[in-house]
Amino acid sequence: MFVADLLLLLRYSVATTSRVHPVCVLYLNKSFLCTFFFTEKKKTELCQELSLQARDLRFQHSTSLTARNNCIIIRMETLKAIVTLNNLLVFDFRGMGLERWLVLELAPQLASQTYSLPFEFRALEAILQHRVNTLQTRLNEVEPVILDTLESLVDPKILSADRSKLHVLLQNSKSLSELETDIQVFKDSLLKILDEDEMIEELCLTKWTDPRVFEESSLGIDHAEEMELLLENYYMQAQELGNTARELKGLIDDSESVIFINLDSHRNVMMRLNLQLTMGTFSLSLFGLIGVAFGMNLESTFEEDPKVFWLVTGFMFLGSGLIWRRLLSFLGRHLEPTLVIHFIFHTLLFIFNCQIANVFFLVDTPSLEKKSERWNKMIILSV
Incomplete structure (x- = not known):
């Protein structure tokens, strides 16, 4: 019932934007209570609410993951979000194809009680998993087309290359290059944090505010290590995607040489x-x-x-x-x-x-x- 009401609110937000142009902010918290703001809220008001600088809300930059004043600022290709101690703020999600993911995947994952780590861990893992899944989907769309096209082009019985297939290969090669660049940018953003222990500490928002965290630290549970393992896990997944993309790129180059040899x-x-x-x-x-x-x-x-x-x-x-x-x-x-x-x-x-x-x-x-x-x-x- 709640999911249906949430979908209705999302549809209402799209209809509302036809009359005004508000700043859309989706709030998700631990208890799965969602609040929608469809007002022309200025950036200054958001900066005062989150205790951030105006430059921190400039989401037109490349993929990045930074911590500012007990907030995790996430900038990605289609996702702009800020993680606080108790809330996840998603900005300008309309028209980005994120509605289904927000309702059916993100919100239930944040409300899950089986995750013993703090809220920022659940929110950050959900966003990183979404990014990796998006890159994997793009790779799955390009890979079979490239392999089928190359198989038909490198046939030694063919006297001349089909121009239509060469055009398809060119378009998919461009898409593969863009995908490889996005994967590399995502890896660099994670590697930048993994190289700095202080940045990993800053991502653990509840480390110095929740008394239970001190008890867990005394028992041998280090949230900084958990955060490092979390980031390394998705870094390795992104690295595997990058290796697959590079293998496809190398296969295209090798096939190009074979085609020229046949011709x-x-x-x-x-x-x-x-x-x-x-x-x-x-x-x-x-x-x-x-x-x-x-x-x-x-x-x-x-x-x-x-x-x-x-x-x-x-x-x-x-x-x-x-x-x-x-x-x-x-x-x-x-x-x-x-x-x-x-x-x-x-x-x-x-x-x-x-x-x-x-x-x-x-x-x-x-x-x-x-x-x-x-x-x-x-x-x-x-x-």
């Missing part, structure tokens, strides 16, 4: 095809001069012999093949079997058409260079 390999294949085609064109041009000689409008005694045509044609085929094969030996290595079959088939077809045309036609044919260009396009498309 260079296929580019080398096409260059080798072009070189072989050039060699074949040279051999055809060399022995095609015999067919050009027979195509001249001059009479000779060879036309009368029916065997000369087959002898000359066979000689041109044999000579062109031997020269082309000799030139291929300088390449040192050959193409894949499937590419070789395609290349030989189209090359023989082209040779046959050229030789027949040179023998039978009595007029000049198109230049072999133009034929070579058309053949080059055809062989590339067919392969």
Whole structure:
């Protein structure tokens, strides 16, 4: 029943902001009593109430965790809060997607009676856990998309990279870089406190105000050590998230190298095809001069012999093949079997058409260079 009333108040706060622009402050205390202020309360009034300076309420700074005058000031990406001895103040939470977390997770965790440590421990742990969960959620959204995209891009069977997938990878890589930066900032804010014992002492607000704390200290329960363990726990969680993000970033860099290697390999294949085609064109041009000689409008005694045509044609085929094969030996290595079959088939077809045309036609044919260009396009498309 109370949760339903609290949700109703949150909805009422959103409706109220359409008419005025108040400073929204949510108060949560130990007994789970919530009070909403929808008034134009100035910062000076808040400073007097909390005994803070005006600069302490400037939440536009980066992620930080500081202690001032028995208050813990928390600045995060979407969360602005101040922890006191008995209250947790959350500022400007509307429109940040925090309503559900405030009602269903934060408030019950603060009201839990199973936690023996003071109120500031419960409040600080709840906020740090929320921050870690937010970073983990962002990482879980980006990681599978990046892995699936990289798996499809590094496939060696792909001749060219899909631009749409490259665009998706670029966007997710930017998101991953932003996430890595946020994780590093969060880690630095915790590490700054862990390096200073005095700052850890200042975070224990009830250490010098509650008499029971002295009794617990005499029994061996040190709240400063508990606070240090609490911060170290979430620092380690953030470090694991940072390691995962760096591994993904390294995987992207490695995959980028693999993609370029695959593209260079296929580019080398096409260059080798072009070189072989050039060699074949040279051999055809060399022995095609015999067919050009027979195509001249001059009479000779060879036309009368029916065997000369087959002898000359066979000689041109044999000579062109031997020269082309000799030139291929300088390449040192050959193409894949499937590419070789395609290349030989189209090359023989082209040779046959050229030789027949040179023998039978009595007029000049198109230049072999133009034929070579058309053949080059055809062989590339067919392969």
